[in-house]
Amino acid sequence: MSPIVVKLGGSCLDDLAGAWWNDLAVHAAEHPVVLVHGWSKPLKQLSSRYSDPSAILRDRYGNQSRWTTTEVIEDIKTVSTVMADDVATRLEYRGITLERKLGSDGLVYAGPGERWWWQGKQLVELENLVGPITKVEPSVLKNLRPGHVYLVTPLASNELGQEVNTDADRAAAAIAGAIGATNLVLVTDVAHLLIDDQPVSRIDADAAAAFRDKGATGGMRKKLRAAGEALAQGVTEVVIGSAPVSDLLAGRTGTVITRAPASELAPGRDGTATQALKEQ
Numbered sequence: 001m002s003p004i005v006v007k008l009g010g011s012c013l014d015d016l017a018g019a020w021w022n023d024l025a026v027h028a029a030e031h032p033v034v035l036v037h038g039w040s041k042p043l044k045q046l047s048s049r050y051s052d053p054s055a056i057l058r059d060r061y062g063n064q065s066r067w068t069t070t071e072v073i074e075d076i077k078t079v080s081t082v083m084a085d086d087v088a089t090r091l092e093y094r095g096i097t098l099e100r101k102l103g104s105d106g107l108v109y110a111g112p113g114e115r116w117w118w119q120g121k122q123l124v125e126l127e128n129l130v131g132p133i134t135k136v137e138p139s140v141l142k143n144l145r146p147g148h149v150y151l152v153t154p155l156a157s158n159e160l161g162q163e164v165n166t167d168a169d170r171a172a173a174a175i176a177g178a179i180g181a182t183n184l185v186l187v188t189d190v191a192h193l194l195i196d197d198q199p200v201s202r203i204d205a206d207a208a209a210a211f212r213d214k215g216a217t218g219g220m221r222k223k224l225r226a227a228g229e230a231l232a233q234g235v236t237e238v239v240i241g242s243a244p245v246s247d248l249l250a251g252r253t254g255t256v257i258t259r260a261p262a263s264e265l266a267p268g269r270d271g272t273a274t275q276a277l278k279e280q
């Protein structure tokens with residue numbers, strides 16, 4: 001049975017209601033599920049310094065990344081442990097066991113990170129403990145089965161053996177590719193991808209990449225990049241949304257990103273537009 005990967009956005013984890021967890025537990029009782037979590041909002045709740053604009057760096061290509069020092073890695077671990085305990089309690093109450101993994105415990109590996117970052121109007125060289133994912137070792141998730149969920153904290157080990165920060169959406173995509181997942185579900189705080197302020201129900205990978213490079217900002221830019229990476233690694237569909245996982249998997253809501261052109265697929269079932277954006 002093919003697994004799925006569900007990325008729990010740091011923006012929304014504490015807003016997910018009991019019904020959302022009931023739905024996940026029903027799905028996880030029948031299918032192998034890997035959860036990957038973010039931490040943006042919990043870090044802001046831990047300390048006001050994470051709300052300061054300087055907490056996020058921007059590279060010369062416009063990609064955003066948290067300015068990560070060893071102290072920040074420790075704070076990430078602190079909030080992640082609290083989140084993991086909460087998720088374990090919620091799932092175990094519903095009959096599902098949870099096993100936690102730090103990506104840096106042999107699961108996720110990262111290459112050398114970007115060294116040059118904008119500070120004001122200048123590009124400066126900064127030590128930043130982040131890195132692009134180079135490898136995922138799927139054998140670490142050896143107990144994956146229906147009824148037993150993994151929760152992954154997407155830190156990684158770099159080539160110097162340092163523990164580094166990675167982007168959670170892209171880590172979820174790399175894990176989905178490595179374990180042969182059919183679906184990647186990116187649960188976040190918005191119901192759909194919006195293009196020209198209109199909700200999109202289905203879009204193909206090429207059109208999503210075109211929008212990513214032209215109009216996407218912030219967190220959505222990373223999600224579209226992650227979606228493209230997951231599809232390129234064999235995942236069949238990526239869904240972005242804020243609903244229960246079974247509704248997102250069935251395409252009842254959210255934005256489904258497919259490998260095939262969206263025009264060859266059925267229109268969305270929730271009344272939203274299907275956009276191929278080929279004309280742009």
Ligand SMILES: Nc1ncnc2c1ncn2[C@@H]1O[C@H](COP(=O)(O)OP(=O)(O)O)[C@@H](O)[C@H]1O
Nearest residue numbers: 009010011187188189190192193194217219220
């Ligand atoms: N075109 C877009 N459609 C929908 N959301 C967008 C778009 N562009 C930017 N966003 C922003 O992306 C955010 C989701 O990304 P992010 O904050 O990283 O969430 P998460 O913590 O769940 O990963 C939304 O709250 C929204 O403000």
Ligand SMILES: CC(=O)N[C@@H](CCC(=O)OP(=O)(O)O)C(=O)O
Nearest residue numbers: 009010038039040065066166168
């Ligand atoms: C390198 C980098 O910036 N990593 C991200 C990883 C967490 C994340 O992506 O969390 P969300 O789900 O809340 O977006 C960060 O530290 O914020």
